[in-house]
Amino acid sequence: MKQKTLFVIAAVCLLLGFILAALLYNAEREEQASQFTAANNAALVRMHSPALGPADAPVVIVEFLDPACETCAAFYPLVKEILAANPGRIRLVLRYAPFHQGSDQVVAALEAARKQGKFWPALEALLKAQADWAPHHRAEVDRIWKHLEGAGLNLQQLRSDMMAPEIIRVIEQDLIDAQTLKVSKTPDFFVNGQPLPRFGYEPLQDLVAQALAASKR
Amino acid sequence: MNAGQAAAGDEAKTWTLIFCAWLVAAAATLGALFFGEVMQLPPCVLCWYQRIFMFPLALILPLGLFPLDRKVVRYGLALAVPGGLVAVFHLLLVAGVIPESIKPCTQGVPCSETVITWFGFLTIPLLSAVAFSTIIALLLAAHLRSCK
Numbered sequence: 109m110k111q112k113t114l115f116v117i118a119a120v121c122l123l124l125g126f127i128l129a130a131l132l133y134n135a136e137r138e139e140q141a142s143q144f145t146a147a148n149n150a151a152l153v154r155m156h157s158p159a160l161g162p163a164d165a166p167v168v169i170v171e172f173l174d175p176a177c178e179t180c181a182a183f184y185p186l187v188k189e190i191l192a193a194n195p196g197r198i199r200l201v202l203r204y205a206p207f208h209q210g211s212d213q214v215v216a217a218l219e220a221a222r223k224q225g226k227f228w229p230a231l232e233a234l235l236k237a238q239a240d241w242a243p244h245h246r247a248e249v250d251r252i253w254k255h256l257e258g259a260g261l262n263l264q265q266l267r268s269d270m271m272a273p274e275i276i277r278v279i280e281q282d283l284i285d286a287q288t289l290k291v292s293k294t295p296d297f298f299v300n301g302q303p304l305p306r307f308g309y310e311p312l313q314d315l316v317a318q319a320l321a322a323s324k325r
Numbered sequence: 326m327n328a329g330q331a332a333a334g335d336e337a338k339t340w341t342l343i344f345c346a347w348l349v350a351a352a353a354t355l356g357a358l359f360f361g362e363v364m365q366l367p368p369c370v371l372c373w374y375q376r377i378f379m380f381p382l383a384l385i386l387p388l389g390l391f392p393l394d395r396k397v398v399r400y401g402l403a404l405a406v407p408g409g410l411v412a413v414f415h416l417l418l419v420a421g422v423i424p425e426s427i428k429p430c431t432q433g434v435p436c437s438e439t440v441i442t443w444f445g446f447l448t449i450p451l452l453s454a455v456a457f458s459t460i461i462a463l464l465l466a467a468h469l470r471s472c473k
Binding site for chain 1: 340344348351352355358359363364387390391
């Protein structure tokens with residue numbers, strides 16, 4: 109009987125130690141991550157980035173997005189829902205993280221669409237049709253045109269704009285900033301400069317709710 | 326002391342030795358899970374082999390404790406000895422004693438990379454080698470005790 113008690117106590121102690129260490133470690137890492145982002149805030153928002161919502165909105169969500177990334181496409185409607193639920197209070201800034209092969213070409217096409225004032229419809233059309241033009245995690249820019257037809261774009265103009273040096277510069281700068289901020293997976297979100305404590309839709313919702321509450325005070 | 330009491334005392338000592346071996350195995354298992362799941366360090370190939378030998382020890386040894394079954398020493402050693410050999414191999418690899426060409430890690434995380442060093446000398450493969458050799462020593466002691 110005494111041996112059983114000893115065994116149970118030892119097992120419980122080991123498990124509790126593990127849980128405690130994990131909690132401490134995660135708290136420490138979260139703290140470090142937010143300090144790190146605060147130190148690199150300059151890389152977070154650039155003037156050149158496409159954005160939705162008022163410029164003086166109290167809450168700014170910066171999303172690093174790869175148009176060829178499935179999770180980004182799945183997250184997009186959810187992010188739009190968060191914006192719609194708080195009209196005029198949230199600004200969404202998109203940064204590019206074209207990590208998939210060939211995705212930088214698609215980003216160039218989106219930037220060219222932006223020159224024609226059709227960025228958001230083009231992005232939404234491409235995210236919706238992603239499975240067709242990005243099979244097997246490879247973006248194939250030749251297959252995006254038919255999905256852009258409905259957006260009312262001048263496609264000939266768009267193709268020549270894709271080579272524009274300012275568009276290439278935007279993509280390069282975004283990739284450099286992603287590296288500076290240690291963004292290695294997409295989508296990655298920052299809410300008022302704070303990184304998500306862990307990845308997921310709920311952590312994003314919670315962080316936005318916190319930022320909204322803080323702005324009302 | 327009569328013979329019955331002596332036998333009971335002997336049993337209690339064997340039990341304690343196996344129990345200590347389990348403590349080491351359980352702590353090593355949780356430690357490996359901490360490195361992998363909490364700190365999210367990807368395990369290299371050799372680490373996986375050591376895990377394969379360590380994790381079952383944490384489950385099998387308690388089966389030999391309740392009720393005390395000395396045969397568990399045999400089953401435990403069958404896991405601990407190969408695990409210890411892999412750990413020693415890993416240590417030699419990190420130390421550079423074993424040349425690059427026979428390194429079994431061709432993709433993913435290189436086994437020769439040192440991700441953690443505590444107090445200037447304590448690395449993950451060293452922790453593993455210490456854990457395996459402690460378990461082997463404790464189980465051997467339990468075995469010798471029951472042979473007498």
